Amino acid sequence: MVFVDPPKKGLSKGFINTLAQMGVKKVVYVSASPATLVRDIKEASKYGYHCDHITPIDLAPQKSEIKSVTLLQLK
Structure with a gap:
């Protein structure tokens, strides 16, 4: 299992490829950007x-930013 908390620009395609090559079965992905999360899920x-x-x-209720924790699993 690998935990990732990338910057708002998301993960690189190379990093996702490396996870797959290593046979990582579960990835816990913490994200503050829904757009890059969706992009990275599609790539994964x-x-x-x-x-x-x-x-x-919602770590900061006074702000509009909501983080998400996503579980990706290798089929």
Whole structure:
């Protein structure tokens, strides 16, 4: 299992490829950017990962930013 908390620009395609080559079965992805999260889920699906669960977390209720914790699993 690998935990990732990338900057708002998201993960690189090379990093996702490396996870797949290493045979990482579960990836816990913490994100503050829904757009890059969706992009990275689509990219990870090319390597056999599927989105198992997404949980939104409001760490700062006074702000509009909501983080999410996503579980990606290798099929």
